[in-house]
Amino acid sequence: MSEQQVKPTLLSGIQPSGQLALGNYVGAMRNWVNLQQDYRGIFIVVDMHSITVRQKPADLRNRCLSFAAQYLAAGIDPNENIIFIQSHVPQHAELSWVLNCYTYMGELNRMTQFKDKSKRHEDNVNAGLYTYPALMAADILLYQTDLVPVGADQKQHLELTRDLAARFNNTYSPTFKVPEPYIPASGARIMSLQEPEKKMSKSDSNENNFIALLDPPDVIQRKIKRAVTDSAREISADSLTKPGIGNLLTIYAVLNDLNESGIVDTFAGRQYSDLKAELSDSLVAFLEPFQTRYHEIMTEKGYLSGILDDGAEKARSIARKTLSKVHRKIGFVAPGRMK
Numbered sequence: 016m017s018e019q020q021v022k023p024t025l026l027s028g029i030q031p032s033g034q035l036a037l038g039n040y041v042g043a044m045r046n047w048v049n050l051q052q053d054y055r056g057i058f059i060v061v062d063m064h065s066i067t068v069r070q071k072p073a074d075l076r077n078r079c080l081s082f083a084a085q086y087l088a089a090g091i092d093p094n095e096n097i098i099f100i101q102s103h104v105p106q107h108a109e110l111s112w113v114l115n116c117y118t119y120m121g122e123l124n125r126m127t128q129f130k131d132k133s134k135r136h137e138d139n140v141n142a143g144l145y146t147y148p149a150l151m152a153a154d155i156l157l158y159q160t161d162l163v164p165v166g167a168d169q170k171q172h173l174e175l176t177r178d179l180a181a182r183f184n185n186t187y188s189p190t191f192k193v194p195e196p197y198i199p200a201s202g203a204r205i206m207s208l209q210e211p212e213k214k215m216s217k218s219d220s221n222e223n224n225f226i227a228l229l230d231p232p233d234v235i236q237r238k239i240k241r242a243v244t245d246s247a248r249e250i251s252a253d254s255l256t257k258p259g260i261g262n263l264l265t266i267y268a269v270l271n272d273l274n275e276s277g278i279v280d281t282f283a284g285r286q287y288s289d290l291k292a293e294l295s296d297s298l299v300a301f302l303e304p305f306q307t308r309y310h311e312i313m314t315e316k317g318y319l320s321g322i323l324d325d326g327a328e329k330a331r332s333i334a335r336k337t338l339s340k341v342h343r344k345i346g347f348v349a350p351g352r353m354k
């Protein structure tokens with residue numbers, strides 16, 4: 016326990032929308048697992064973020080539990096890390112309100128995710144979608160986070176978080192740690208299977224675009240077979256830089272721990288169809304133990320809720336300290352001091 020406290024804090028969150036996909040594993044969860052030796056991890060299922068887009072209540076409820084179980088199945092150790100559901104810790108909403116009052120509309124107007132999502136959900140451009148970066152900043156700053164692993168699409172939000180932390184610290188006195196981004200050394204980006212120019216997204220309306228971590232073997236085989244490539248048939252060194260086939264090579268390389276020359280050596284001169292067949296086998300073999308563990312966790316009813324309750328309690332106790340400092344500095348009267 017005392018050893019745990021000297022470890023710096025790493026924090027990350029995934030929105031419970033869509034289905035966790037291979038892109039999430041490679042881009043995020045795999046790094047969480049690898050970094051848990053050196054960091055005390057805080058891993059959040061950010062349900063409050065996900066309601067910026069309409070969700071079906073029953074699906075949202077199931078997905079929150081399912082995502083938490085997948086964090087565990089991926090290898091996050093709940094004894095060494097804190098795993099919880101964002102809405103179980105009310106300090107996120109409370110701090111986000113305060114931070115909203117220190118965030119300029121000009122800053123929010125520049126956020127590319129807001130611009131993208133407003134285009135995609137034109138009938139529901141709500142205020143939450145707009146102020147979402149202040150909630151994300153609250154997620155991070157409540158825990159005096161040192162490191163935030165982020166993909167390219169979240170860099171802008173992390174920059175804003177850093178600016179808000181510094182702004183608050185300068186206005187009052189040091190209150191928040193200013194977090195650093197963590198850009199993974201091997202930054203393999205996993206792209207969509209049908210539209211390989213864009214990132215593989217777990218919320219894509221076309222399920223053929225992604226491999227879900229819970230896809231059964233026949234679905235994996237079908238999705239890989241249908242993955243878009245170009246009109247060539249044979250793999251060469253150039254294939255790595257071509258959108259469709261290059262992405263399949265990248266996925267194979269990640270799963271089999273190969274570097275670029277290793278992957279080219281393995282497949283040069285062979286058919287695209289060979290790669291697809293071997294890639295399906297690799298994926299099935301890789302996901303099988305993950306899925307077995309996941310189903311075990313989901314059937315042990317009390318186990319998961321015990322972990323989430325415990326995580327939320329630990330999170331609240333850290334968050335409460337930061338929030339009460341914030342309230343004091345901005346001039347809120349402490350409860351119990353009114354008499």
Ligand code: TRP
Pocket residue numbers: 026027028029030061064150151154155163164169172
């Ligand atoms: N905004 C992130 C995304 O859409 C999710 C997120 C919410 C997050 N809070 C976070 C990521 C805190 C890292 C740290 O992917």
